[in-house]
Amino acid sequence: MWNIPFVPPTASQEAVGISWLYWVITALSVFFGGIVLFGAIFLAVKYRAGNQNVDRSNATDSDLRLELSWTLIPLILAIAIFGWAAKLYGDIYAPREGGYYEVFVVGKQWMWHCQHPNGVRENNELTLPAGQLIKATIISQDVIHAFSIPAFRVKRDAVPGRYNAMYFTPTVPGEYHLFCTEYCGTKHSEMIGKVRVLPPDEFEKWLQSGGAGAAAAPMSLEEQGKQLFTKLACNTCHMNPNSAVKAPDLNGLYGHEVKLADGRTVKADDAYIRESILNPGAKIVAGYQNQMPPYQGQIKEEEIIALIAYIKSLAQAGGGN
Amino acid sequence: MATQTIAHGEQQRVNYLNWKTTVASWLFTYDHKRIGILYLVSITIFFLLGGIAAALIRMELATPKGDLLTSDVYNKMFTIHGVLMIFFFLVPSIPAVFGNFVLPMMIGARDVAFPRLNLLSWYFFMVGALLATIALVKGGIDTGWTFYTPYSSSFAKGEVSLAIVGVFLAGFSSIFTGINFLVTIHKMRAPGMTWFRLPLFVWAMYATSLIQVLGTPVVAITLLLVAVERSLRIGIFDPNLGGDPILYQHLFWFYSHPAVYIMILPGMGVISEVISAFSKKRVFGYHFVAFASLAIAIIGFLVWGHHMFSTGQSIYASILFSFLTFLVAIPSAIKTFNWMATIWKGRVHWEAPMIYALGFMGLFVIGGLTGLYLAAMATNVHLTDTYFIVAHFHYVMVGGAIMAYLAALHFWWPKMTGRMYPQSWAKLSALLVFVGFNLTFFPQFILGYMGMPRRYHSYPEEWAALNLLSSAGASVLGIGYLLPAIYLVWSLKYGRVVTERNPWGARGLEWELVDTPPDPHNFERTPIVTRPAYDYGHPEEPTGIIPKPRPVVVGGKDG
Ligand code: HEM
Ligand SMILES: [Cu+2]
Ligand SMILES: [Cu+2]
Numbered sequence: 001m002w003n004i005p006f007v008p009p010t011a012s013q014e015a016v017g018i019s020w021l022y023w024v025i026t027a028l029s030v031f032f033g034g035i036v037l038f039g040a041i042f043l044a045v046k047y048r049a050g051n052q053n054v055d056r057s058n059a060t061d062s063d064l065r066l067e068l069s070w071t072l073i074p075l076i077l078a079i080a081i082f083g084w085a086a087k088l089y090g091d092i093y094a095p096r097e098g099g100y101y102e103v104f105v106v107g108k109q110w111m112w113h114c115q116h117p118n119g120v121r122e123n124n125e126l127t128l129p130a131g132q133l134i135k136a137t138i139i140s141q142d143v144i145h146a147f148s149i150p151a152f153r154v155k156r157d158a159v160p161g162r163y164n165a166m167y168f169t170p171t172v173p174g175e176y177h178l179f180c181t182e183y184c185g186t187k188h189s190e191m192i193g194k195v196r197v198l199p200p201d202e203f204e205k206w207l208q209s210g211g212a213g214a215a216a217a218p219m220s221l222e223e224q225g226k227q228l229f230t231k232l233a234c235n236t237c238h239m240n241p242n243s244a245v246k247a248p249d250l251n252g253l254y255g256h257e258v259k260l261a262d263g264r265t266v267k268a269d270d271a272y273i274r275e276s277i278l279n280p281g282a283k284i285v286a287g288y289q290n291q292m293p294p295y296q297g298q299i300k301e302e303e304i305i306a307l308i309a310y311i312k313s314l315a316q317a318g319g320g321n
Numbered sequence: 322m323a324t325q326t327i328a329h330g331e332q333q334r335v336n337y338l339n340w341k342t343t344v345a346s347w348l349f350t351y352d353h354k355r356i357g358i359l360y361l362v363s364i365t366i367f368f369l370l371g372g373i374a375a376a377l378i379r380m381e382l383a384t385p386k387g388d389l390l391t392s393d394v395y396n397k398m399f400t401i402h403g404v405l406m407i408f409f410f411l412v413p414s415i416p417a418v419f420g421n422f423v424l425p426m427m428i429g430a431r432d433v434a435f436p437r438l439n440l441l442s443w444y445f446f447m448v449g450a451l452l453a454t455i456a457l458v459k460g461g462i463d464t465g466w467t468f469y470t471p472y473s474s475s476f477a478k479g480e481v482s483l484a485i486v487g488v489f490l491a492g493f494s495s496i497f498t499g500i501n502f503l504v505t506i507h508k509m510r511a512p513g514m515t516w517f518r519l520p521l522f523v524w525a526m527y528a529t530s531l532i533q534v535l536g537t538p539v540v541a542i543t544l545l546l547v548a549v550e551r552s553l554r555i556g557i558f559d560p561n562l563g564g565d566p567i568l569y570q571h572l573f574w575f576y577s578h579p580a581v582y583i584m585i586l587p588g589m590g591v592i593s594e595v596i597s598a599f600s601k602k603r604v605f606g607y608h609f610v611a612f613a614s615l616a617i618a619i620i621g622f623l624v625w626g627h628h629m630f631s632t633g634q635s636i637y638a639s640i641l642f643s644f645l646t647f648l649v650a651i652p653s654a655i656k657t658f659n660w661m662a663t664i665w666k667g668r669v670h671w672e673a674p675m676i677y678a679l680g681f682m683g684l685f686v687i688g689g690l691t692g693l694y695l696a697a698m699a700t701n702v703h704l705t706d707t708y709f710i711v712a713h714f715h716y717v718m719v720g721g722a723i724m725a726y727l728a729a730l731h732f733w734w735p736k737m738t739g740r741m742y743p744q745s746w747a748k749l750s751a752l753l754v755f756v757g758f759n760l761t762f763f764p765q766f767i768l769g770y771m772g773m774p775r776r777y778h779s780y781p782e783e784w785a786a787l788n789l790l791s792s793a794g795a796s797v798l799g800i801g802y803l804l805p806a807i808y809l810v811w812s813l814k815y816g817r818v819v820t821e822r823n824p825w826g827a828r829g830l831e832w833e834l835v836d837t838p839p840d841p842h843n844f845e846r847t848p849i850v851t852r853p854a855y856d857y858g859h860p861e862e863p864t865g866i867i868p869k870p871r872p873v874v875v876g877g878k879d880g
Contacts (some may be wrong), residue, residue: 008771018699022770028688032654036686040661040679047600049668059666070658071651077694078647085697086640092702094635111475119676127743143472144566146631146706153703157632159567160471161560164633181546181706181774183465185476186392189777231805279563297561 003243011176011197012152013169017088018154025081032074071184091152092166100167103128104221105159106301107145108139110187112178116303119218120211124193126178127211128170129203137163137270141301146182149195157182163270170197225310228303237292245291259286273308324696336838339364344878345451351436352841357422358737359443364410367807371405374398376799385781396463397479398617404464408488409450411722411820412580417498417531418444418585418727420526422737424502426831426839427520429511429848429865430665442497449490456487465776467577470558470569474550491542494774495583499533499731502526511865513850517611520705520829520854521604524588524611528618532586533578536622540576543569568633582621584718585685586614588657588725592678596660598827599675600667605660613652630701639698645697650842653689657682673743673747673826677728680755684720688713691766713741714761720758727754727805735824736808736831740816740839743803746808753801760794787796828855830865846870 010019046054089126103126104115114122128134136145140158148155156166180191196208210218219227229235237247254273256266261284266272275282277299280292349356360443377398381389387499400702425433433439456462462481464473473481504528510519524631533551556562557567598603604610626634627644660682691713694700704710735741764787770774773784780788823832831839834848850865 004334004769006767006771018703021701022694022700025694025700029693033686033690036657036661037683039684040664042673043661043664043669044600044669044679046668047664047669049601049670054666056666056668061604061605061663062607063605063662066635066658066662067606067609067655071655075651078650078696079644081693081697082644085699085701088635088699089630089639089643089702092699109326111619119356143476144469148706148772148774150703150707153699155631155705162633172466177772179772179774183469183472185394185777186396189387189392189774189779190398276812280622288854 005054006129008153009151009172009174009302010153011147011170011172011174012154013171014088014092015151015153017091019083021081023090027083028077033197050094051167074111092168092169093156095165096133096135096167100133102137104302104305105136105138105147105158106141107147107180107184107191108141109143109185110180110191112147112180112191112193115221115302116207116211117221117309118207118222119224122211124178126193127196127198127203127206129200130173130197131200132172133167135165135170136185137305139165139301143184144182145180145184145191148181149176149178150179151176151195157179162276164210170195173197173199195235197318221306221309223310225306225308225313228307231309232299234307246288247292248285248288251314252318254312256315258283260284260286261286270308273311274304277304277307306312330641334417334836335841336836337841338838340714340841341662346589349390349396349440351432351440352435353421353425353433353439353839354737354843356439356443359421359753360413360417360421360446361448363447364413365448367405367409371410372799372802372839373487374402374405378402379792379795381778382780382788384469385780385782385788390778391477393463394593394779396465396776397457400463400465400777401457401461401833403490404453404484405461407466407580408491409446409453411584411718412491413446413498414584414722414726415729416495416502416526416529416583416589417727419591420498420502420587422531423733423831424523424526425505425509425650426835426843427523427829428506428509428514429830429834430505430509431433431842431844431847433501434509435501436496439501442455442494442501445494449487449492451487452490452703453484453487456484459483467573468544468547470547470566470572471548471560471564474547474557475559475561482551484868489541489544492537492544492736493811494632495533496537496541499530499537502530503534503735504623506530511581511848511850512747515850517608518850518853519611520590521593521610521614522587522590525593525614527585528614529583529586530654531618532583535585536579536722539572540580542561543572543576552735561858567629567634570629570771571625573623576627578625579618579621579630581714581814582617582667584722585725588681588722589614589653590614590658591725591729591732593656594829595674595678595732596663596826597855598674598732598829599655599670599678600664600716601670601826601857602663602667603853603857604653605658605662605665610656610659613655615651616652618647620652624649627696627701629706630698631705643696643701648839650689650692651694653685657686657689669741670825671748673744673751674732674825676748676751677731677754680751681721681724681728682717683755683831684724684758688721690717691716698878703772706775707764707769707773708773711775712765712769715762717764720762720840727751730805730809732825733831734812735819736839737818738813738816740809740812741824742805742812742816746804750804750808751798752800753804755801757794757797757799757801761791762794764788796855828857828864832865833864 012015012034106113108287112124115125138156138158145158146155153169156164176195178193178195237243237245238250253268259265259270278296279294282292322648459480462479462484464477550557556564558564558566591605624646630639768787819837822837845867848865848867852864
């Protein structure tokens with residue numbers, strides 16, 4: 001693929017549609033650009049002052065029909081392009097309910113840290129199965145970065161304090177560039193890596209063996225989260241019938257509506273759980289006091305992701321508050 | 322300077338250049354023409370400094386390895402380049418130089434509405450520039466011209482706050498100029514100069530001034546907030562302090578998108594003037610071109626979110642922003658087609674300003690059309706923050722706005738200086754700029770589509786050839802820009818002396834009723850306008866006349 005000059009590889013389902021869109025806009029641009037570029041030169045030569053042999057009669061300086069046509073024709077084309085592009089944009093950014101394989105990406109000055117649900121970690125590399133819809137959940141630990149894979153035609157900003165997601169389906173096994181595309185300081189141009197797409201069976205093998213160079217199969221994100229839950233002493237209040245502080249039961253929380261003390265209801269998604277840990281005072285659960293300590297600044301993004309995975313697993317376990 | 326300017330063999334005629342020649346007479350002048358010249362000299366310096374930074378950037382990128390500069394120095398270079406070129410060259414360029422110089426003459430006024438404010442705005446600009454320069458000398462800043470948070474507010478080292486205060490002051494200079502022009506256009510039009518007799522440059526300047534007055538305060542305050550967060554650690558944009566980094570981007574682009582129109586609308590105005598003057602024909606679709614400027618200014622305020630499609634802003638917001646972005650492209654298309662129709666059946670004189678104007682059309686069209694790839698959300702996601710963006714905005718701002726600036730410079734130069742530059746050199750440099758520009762920036766579209774990120778100090782081997790081509794083109798472009806600096810300065814002393822009012826045979830009060838170089842008060846008395854703009858169809862009818870003096874004239878109430 002690399003030997004085609006001037007175009008990037010087309011290695012995801014999304015890349016196909018976006019490339020088509022790109023070339024259709026290119027065709028329109030060449031057409032309209034050509035009219036203006038060559039039209040202006042042609043007219044300026046034809047009507048040069050020295051040329052007396054051209055018809056200059058009936059030269060007008062306004063014409064409503066002309067004005068309307070060069071307003072409306074571009075307008076209609078523009079609206080068509082707009083709609084098509086909006087549809088493709090929705091394909092990569094609109095939230096989906098399931099059917100994907102989720103990876104977590106944390107950007108920090110100046111590296112990418114990628115995490116698979118079973119606990120396999122990769123630095124500046126991301127290994128993915130071909131033919132599978134992927135959800136990448138992306139966040140930054142410091143400044144804004146952007147996670148860009150040109151061969152897939154997708155990118156997403158890694159913003160501190162905020163989970164951003166994107167969806168795509170890699171199709172062609174191979175190795176592709178991974179870039180940081182949001183300027184992030186000294187080594188911005190070294191914040192690069194590789195995305196490796198494997199056939200599904202090879203990917204499965206790779207994943208089970210714990211990734212490249214791993215000594216032993218890693219602990220899954222859920223289990224890591226469970227350990228952290230104890231290590232960070234969350235369990236002194238939560239899931240502890242003898243707790244001095246009355247704290248909500250986290251079983252069955254994830255994905256459900258939570259009533260807040262101020263009367264609002266919010267959905268318990270990744271962003272809500274993250275906020276509840278870092279800055280619990282921002283949204284108090286109805287019937288409870290603001291007694292949970294804020295963990296802002298004491299806990300790494302990777303750990304929060306593991307805690308969320310654990311709390312998510314509690315939802316499947318059933319129960320509810 | 323213009324001491325040889327002798328009218329009809331009489332005594333040396335008094336003009337705005339020679340009536341006083343002390344340094345103080347320049348530094349404390351209220352004359353809009355002299356203030357225009359002050360700006361011309363100052364922004365030329367910043368253009369040169371910004372250009373040196375650009376040369377270093379392109380030298381570094383000539384090879385894939387980051388071996389010429391360190392990463393930190395490279396990052397400082399593109400920051401210096403962007404800050405100087407945008408805030409201290411492009412934003413003031415056409416408005417502050419040519420808006421000041423010709424706008425009052427075009428509407429038959431003897432000065433702007435607030436001459437003192439006009440001078441003050443130049444001082445604000447210079448103090449701002451001084452602070453920014455000190456920040457650069459004291460070690461530089463590496464935030465990029467966009468000052469994105471939380472990098473700029475919590476992570477970047479260096480004199481970020483100082484640079485920000487510099488930009489803040491330059492912003493106020495821009496606001497003052499905008500207010501001045503708005504009031505001047507409303508209140509100082511000569512009798513008979515109705516709204517639809519205004520030259521299209523004035524319409525463009527009106528739209529530009531609206532943006533300057535409404536948009537600049539927002540960016541000025543936003544940047545100040547960055548400085549506040551930086552120094553006082555009050556959480557505004559940094560999530561670690563409880564702030565929102567995306568809020569910064571909303572505020573920044575709320576101004577900075579309209580600001581791109583501050584940079585291009587005046588250029589569009591110039592092109593209307595030049596194409597009409599050298600085709601000897603009224604601008605086609607005058608009303609459409611005039612309203613297109615206003616439409617751009619107004620819709621331009623509602624599209625800022627197109628810089629944020631990948632940040633995680635709501636999909637519905639993105640859809641709206643994308644739609645409005647497509648809408649705002651239409652007025653630019655309308656203008657372009659009307660310029661072509663102006664040439665149609667005209668009498669085209671291939672003089673230097675016209676060649677620059679044609680060059681503008683070629684480059685601006687490419688810049689505008691590539692805006693569509695970016696307005697379209699799905700292609701935007703792939704192209705944003707790659708070299709495609711760099712190519713796009715250089716086509717519009719350098720290919721478009723600077724071409725127009727050079728067209729304006731060559732068009733009004735004889736009026737400003739009383740001297741003519743060598744035409745063949747001017748034509749050669751227009752050609753060099755056009756060719757050098759395309760060689761430099763066209764490869765960057767391809768690099769961007771292949772995924773090369775912007776603001777990269779080093780890059781993968783496979784992009785070496787296109788980058789080398791781009792760097793080679795940049796040297797041609799550099800020569801194209803240096804040539805005018807040389808022959809224009811040369812012409813001040815050795816150029817043909819121009820004494821006639823209207824060397825181009827153009828229509829407009831500044832050509833028909835104002836001496837070359839202009840009288841300190843432009844017109845002997847306030848003129849009366851009798852014809853619409855660009856009335857090339859009636860060569861025997863003047864656009865305006867100077868009324869006969871009344872029997873007793875004491876000073877003149879409009880002096
Ligand atoms: C004619 C129609 C135009 C359209 C549809 C358009 C569209 C866009 C869009 C959507 C972006 C955002 C790209 C991104 O960051 O992802 C963009 C960037 C930009 N455009 Fe345009 N544009 C147009 C004309 C102009 C003009 C006339 C100028 C300036 C004179 C300009 C200057 C810029 C600049 C400076 C940026 C990038 C700023 C940065 O990220 O540093 N554009 N344009
Ligand atoms: Cu980066
Ligand atoms: Cu914009």
